[in-house]
Amino acid sequence: MKFDKINKLQLKSLRGKVMIGFLGLVVLLIFSSVVSLVELRRIGSQTQSILAESNRNMTLASELLDAVEDQNHALQQMFLRGDISYDTVYSKRLTDLSESLTAAQEQQTVGIDSVQAAFERYTEVSKFYRIRSAIGDTEWYSSDYAEAYHTLIAAIREYMMSSQVALGPRAMAIEQNAYRAITPSVITIGVILIIVIMLWYFLDMYGVQTVVKVNRALGDYLKYGIRYNANIKGNNDIEELNSRIEELIARVEDTNRK
Amino acid sequence: MRINIVMRYMGYVMLLNAAFMLVSAATSWYFGDTALYPLLLSGVLTGAMGAVPIMFVPGGEKISNKEGYCIVVGSWMMSCLVGMMPYLLWGGEFTLVNAWFESVSGYTTTGASILKDIEAVPKGLLFWRSSTHWMGGIGVVMFALVILPSIGKTKMTISSIEISNLAKDNYQYRSNVIMHILLWVYVSMTVICTVLLKVAGMNWFDAVNHSFSAVATGGFSTRTASVGAFNNGWVELILAFFMLMSSIHYGVIFATITGKRNNMFRSEVVRYFLGSVVVCGLVCAISTRLDGLYNTFGEALRVGLFQCASLVTTTGFVTTNIFTWGSVAVMALMFSSIQGGCAGSTAGGVKADRVVLAFKVLKMRIKQQQHPNAVIRIKLNGQLQESGVVDYAMQFVVSYALMVAVGAVVFALCGFSFDGAVSASVASLGNVGMEVCDFGGFSSAPGFVRFFSPVLMLFGRLEIFGFIQLFLLSTWK
Numbered sequence: 001m002k003f004d005k006i007n008k009l010q011l012k013s014l015r016g017k018v019m020i021g022f023l024g025l026v027v028l029l030i031f032s033s034v035v036s037l038v039e040l041r042r043i044g045s046q047t048q049s050i051l052a053e054s055n056r057n058m059t060l061a062s063e064l065l066d067a068v069e070d071q072n073h074a075l076q077q078m079f080l081r082g083d084i085s086y087d088t089v090y091s092k093r094l095t096d097l098s099e100s101l102t103a104a105q106e107q108q109t110v111g112i113d114s115v116q117a118a119f120e121r122y123t124e125v126s127k128f129y130r131i132r133s134a135i136g137d138t139e140w141y142s143s144d145y146a147e148a149y150h151t152l153i154a155a156i157r158e159y160m161m162s163s164q165v166a167l168g169p170r171a172m173a174i175e176q177n178a179y180r181a182i183t184p185s186v187i188t189i190g191v192i193l194i195i196v197i198m199l200w201y202f203l204d205m206y207g208v209q210t211v212v213k214v215n216r217a218l219g220d221y222l223k224y225g226i227r228y229n230a231n232i233k234g235n236n237d238i239e240e241l242n243s244r245i246e247e248l249i250a251r252v253e254d255t256n257r258k
Numbered sequence: 259m260r261i262n263i264v265m266r267y268m269g270y271v272m273l274l275n276a277a278f279m280l281v282s283a284a285t286s287w288y289f290g291d292t293a294l295y296p297l298l299l300s301g302v303l304t305g306a307m308g309a310v311p312i313m314f315v316p317g318g319e320k321i322s323n324k325e326g327y328c329i330v331v332g333s334w335m336m337s338c339l340v341g342m343m344p345y346l347l348w349g350g351e352f353t354l355v356n357a358w359f360e361s362v363s364g365y366t367t368t369g370a371s372i373l374k375d376i377e378a379v380p381k382g383l384l385f386w387r388s389s390t391h392w393m394g395g396i397g398v399v400m401f402a403l404v405i406l407p408s409i410g411k412t413k414m415t416i417s418s419i420e421i422s423n424l425a426k427d428n429y430q431y432r433s434n435v436i437m438h439i440l441l442w443v444y445v446s447m448t449v450i451c452t453v454l455l456k457v458a459g460m461n462w463f464d465a466v467n468h469s470f471s472a473v474a475t476g477g478f479s480t481r482t483a484s485v486g487a488f489n490n491g492w493v494e495l496i497l498a499f500f501m502l503m504s505s506i507h508y509g510v511i512f513a514t515i516t517g518k519r520n521n522m523f524r525s526e527v528v529r530y531f532l533g534s535v536v537v538c539g540l541v542c543a544i545s546t547r548l549d550g551l552y553n554t555f556g557e558a559l560r561v562g563l564f565q566c567a568s569l570v571t572t573t574g575f576v577t578t579n580i581f582t583w584g585s586v587a588v589m590a591l592m593f594s595s596i597q598g599g600c601a602g603s604t605a606g607g608v609k610a611d612r613v614v615l616a617f618k619v620l621k622m623r624i625k626q627q628q629h630p631n632a633v634i635r636i637k638l639n640g641q642l643q644e645s646g647v648v649d650y651a652m653q654f655v656v657s658y659a660l661m662v663a664v665g666a667v668v669f670a671l672c673g674f675s676f677d678g679a680v681s682a683s684v685a686s687l688g689n690v691g692m693e694v695c696d697f698g699g700f701s702s703a704p705g706f707v708r709f710f711s712p713v714l715m716l717f718g719r720l721e722i723f724g725f726i727q728l729f730l731l732s733t734w735k
Binding site for chain 2: 195
């Protein structure tokens, strides 16, 4: 766009300029507040999600641990006492364990893959538990089974801790968002200060000083008959007022001459 | 001096900055990253700051030399300051001093960065970084001048400060055409470079960003490993070509494209400049091959030529770890960093024109000793050079050397080794951005270094004397 076209588009009314200037300040304040609010809301939702995820992990891990413990207890009963009634407990808890794992996988929680791997190994090892318990294969229980059991327990505990471990970077993200919630206000206040100084400077230059100039020039003309020449440049209504005064004086002088 | 007029022109530059911030915000929105609000707010704040003087101050005034100078320097300083806003608002690694460093490095087309992991930075902010290069490359004020139709005097007043003094002498066109030529060449090169990079295998985002960097001879990349991350010979070739083109006088490029007589093939300076790249590239290739750093000579030549082109154009793209190179190759790279591109281009450094003149002055001095009564004149591109031009060139070379020394002393006081301090000083003052000797990078440098280095960048970009005048405004008649 050509410069002279921009000049033509320029607002002439001083009142309009002042209004736009101060409305601009209000808009800036509102906008920066909105940005701060958005970031604050983000902090809120992040904190909530951290708490919810942590709670969910703990609950799931607790369920998994209970199920494995119960299964182990049932197996011990079958091995030591030959009590086959515990078979139903074992089967039920296996189903519980499997369901809990599926639920955790659906939620895509961190660290669940290692639990899944340990669980698969555990089910593979304890596949023939009925036969093993019937023949009293304690060697299998104390070596193969015990190893798979402990691996699974360790994986579940690690999973339980995973949400706590993930807290560090997430707390940093919250800190980052807190920074982003505060900084807009600080920077906006700084910019508003600059704009206010500019507005004051331009209002003084193109508003107050021009009126003073017109007043002085008019006073000099009326008092001492010095030719009216205020020399106003401002592309605003004071410049227009100045040119009208010049026109008025010219007309008055014309009438007097006639 | 009429501050209101200066503020009006600076207002246009602020509006241009705001426009690029909003484009960056749109990029951020497109990629769905976290820099949307910081960029949006920065754009609105910058736009508001620029709009106030334009709203109040009437246009159409002629400007004086002093006012023209203040517009240029004021616009640079203000752009560097408002350019910090998106970084500060986004946070992350951008503390106050880091944002200052990144912003000045962008606008001065230095390309040094404090970022350790560039891929972790949102794409919108990366686009803003590259935009600062692009705006800085042509000179923030150039943009303002294109939208200002004020004729003749105004434009030359500003261009004489913005473009190096030698550049002004080389132009064979009317002053009111200069700005349009600059913009035409600049935009065309950016568009062509972007398309070629896309065809070579980059995605649009990387292509645009690297094109902005290459044409502005900046050096910001979208990858931590810089251009080396792409491992693509075509990308390197395209970037090297556009870096070299951008380091040649824009008027000469325009003359070459439009078939004018004073084209780049007839330019003594351009021939010297391209020759120096080839020689330095060969030195690096032979040196690194003999050191056994690369398996084949072809590979060594590819890397050597690219690094020399990157350094002599003061861009600072990297494809390899040059810190493992031997001292001969390092010296060739250091010479390239100090020399820089041709006057009237976006490149920094001493400028090839002045180096050619310096060689000619040396030759003249030797001849003069043999024939004390002979009148020996210096010619450049077939034209006799006035003694004032030659004197200014020599004064600049001496001042440049002094500034490098001062910078090196300050860096050394901050704990840098000798070679690291010299390298950091050359990288900052020459707007190279890339260090030839390892000092651990600016990201791990002390806070004062990250504050002082941008000051050197501004000295280099405003050709030392231009920046010094800022402190002598009151005595300027």
